[in-house]
Amino acid sequence: MSRRCELSGKGVLVGNRVSHSNIKSKHRFLPNLQKKKFWSPELNKFVTLRVCTSTIRTIDKLGLDAYARKNGIKLK
Template identity: 35%
Template sequence: MSRICLIRGSQPRAGRRIHRSGLAKKKGGIGRHVTKTVNRTVYPNLQEKRIWVPELGGFVKMKLSCKALRTISKNGAYNTLKAAGLL
């Protein structure tokens, strides 16, 4: 199952976690230092939704990011789907 938003095209991307060691100066240490970075994957916030499209007279089932849901709320389902090339 792909983790890609159908409207925005959001997909998993690479990122890093920073590992720090040491005690903060304000707590009596010599300061915090970055000792290593660890690769990780950042996933989009995807939801599987049924969207009612009045112009089509029915529901459309899609996997969307939450930001795409806000776009649909703002611009309407039919206009958003048409702009994304899904209709």
């Protein structure tokens, strides 16, 4: 399973970890993914998705179906 948010598409970023002595070493920044069940009134069922926490906050504000419509995502 890839480390990618199923709704927003956020994924792994690559950058440098910089020490106090300014030595750079490669570092992977992983998204904060959580497995969460959401209720979809349009589908009339629960949908389990692997999404990042920032997406969970947005879905709490807008609702799952409104978020999917806004971003052009079709739920199954």
